[in-house]
Amino acid sequence: MTEEKILLDHGSGGKVSHSMFSDIILPLFENPELSKQDDGATLDIDGAKLAFSTDSYVVDPIFFPGGNIGDLAVNGTINDISMCGAIPKFISVGLIIEEGLSIKDLKSILETMATAAKKAGVKIVTGDTKVVPRGKADKIFINTSGIGVIPDNVEVSGHNAKPGDKIIVSGTIADHGITVLSSREGLKFDSDIKTDSAPLNHMVQSIVQSDCDVHVLRDPTRGGLGTTLNEIAVQSQVGIKIDEQSLPIRGAVQGTCELLGFDPLYIANEGKLIAFVKPEDAQKALEIIQQDEFGKDAVIIGEVIDETPGKVFLQTAIGGSRIVDMLTGEQLPRIC
């Protein structure tokens, strides 16, 4: 019997990642904040409600249409904090650089990080740099962590989905994953697809600060919309039903997925959120999201149902029904 080793699947964001978390990581660190398993931890420090999150970026290639590893890293952490309902304030940046990276590339990455932080209204306040010998990392890896403040009366969590809730997605799905894939060596092809990497903090605040009753916010990054909906179905112990025909997918993205055998439901997004909203507030919440610069293509894709807890169903275009499971393997390594 060979020794068990970490496989790329462990980094997929799907089932294998989840079992690594629950079997290896959680038992060692267990505490109420971590056990909630939301995008970031929500903390209560002497009455101040804060959100705290961290994420590492290893995307390959480091430059791709519409962005690079730098703004991806800044937006990613901003979004993780935002999905706790918080206003992101401060970010840290850790750079692990491979010997040989051009200074020009580094500058260009840092410039986009500065621009992304400014656009979102967050400050990069601390950081660290390490350089490793050639071959011991791949060009550059970035870790970002951040903290944000949760306004009073805001309480969103993956545990809060309720039967009847309408599910809104803030725009087209699978853009980021397909962009990165199609800019890889060996698989280059011309298309006008670009990453959707974007800060969602303003969009989030405009809905949570409205009088709409928002129960869950989540950004469907690694593992895609399908995996994220499964996580919420399990966390809240509810069923979820979505309608295939309502899913917003760009033609070029759909075409690439068809060509390569990928399911857009499992492809990463970096500038989209899903919101679970009380049914009577859904239309209003949708309109608020659509008014945001990153939410123009927002639509309602489904609802929470009172049966089959933990399961996600898709109503297909031809009127059939099927289960949407959590991603079980690695579709695309190093997508973020």
Added chain:
Amino acid sequence: MALKYIEEYRDATLARDLIKKIHGVSKRKLRLMEVCGTHTMSIFKHGIRSVIPEGITLLSGPGCPVCVTAQKDIDAFVEFARVKNVIVTTFGDLMKVPGSSSTLAKEKASGADVRIVYSVFDAINIAKDNIDKEVVFCAVGFETTIPTIAASILMGIEAKIDNFSIYSANKLTPPALAALMVTKGVEIDGFILPGHVSVITGTNAYRDTFEKYDVPSVISGFEPIDILKAILLLIEQNEIGKPALENAYPRAVSDQGNVKAQQIMNQVFEVCNAFWRGIGEIPLSGMGLKKEYQVFDAAIKFGMDMPEVPEPKGCACGEILMGLKTPEQCALYKKKCTPMTPVGPCMVSTEGSCAAFYRYS
């Protein structure tokens, strides 16, 4: 890159119409086999099982290339990964298929150079870029991919590449259908014949098998409308008692097929016996390199001849591929065998029936 032609074949109104017709003509219980793994996936993805009459059972056939690859061939791929200075190139689906002792994914995690390619031509390019190493391509596939593999060999000759070779586990579709028809216990009332394979082979390739066994056979495309249409035709043939070989995918498939691709395939490869997982040896169902091209044969180059090994105990992949069992009837399904811990290849490949059942039902 708008694939406009796809939408028409997913049209909800057309689909409703076909579903209504299917329910109208269907009287008897029927067992229809979709031969191709891509059909299996499409049937699940579009929820086709949930819209057809209960009496119509859809069985997944031996048309998922990874699923029918013999254990000893998987063992050979793993063994190549363990040879020093060898880069193993493979389609992604093979990475996690368990051999007797390991998988390509595990070998990669242990330091072997295993690379996923989307085309055999990527493997040729890897060989060009790594002249101090040997590049082995795991050739697993049907008539759809064999011509491109043949073309890569011809390309290798032209570019004088001598560090590239293939291990051929290629297979042919019609002999497998014939083998199924004579297997004890197999009951099939109709074949949904593969679309991609038929683009290459043409309708004519199935004529002998059809005439011999007189089983309703319809070539189908992969969109829901295509598949519903094929199901309707197969039910109609059964109900009126007139089996026929029909081409319901004429926008892509002709009687003759792609003659040029067939020529390239037959220039480089010749028909040979082949081992199919769970089924055993089927005469003249494989494609091996012709003598003059055997410098590209990795098995010969590396003297690789893995012994035949029994398949994992309890794994019903073979019976599932022949329509004798459904995945749910396998004792390991969802217990010992899941996509995270697959026992048999049907649970690994994205086109495998067990993986599709697991994921979509």
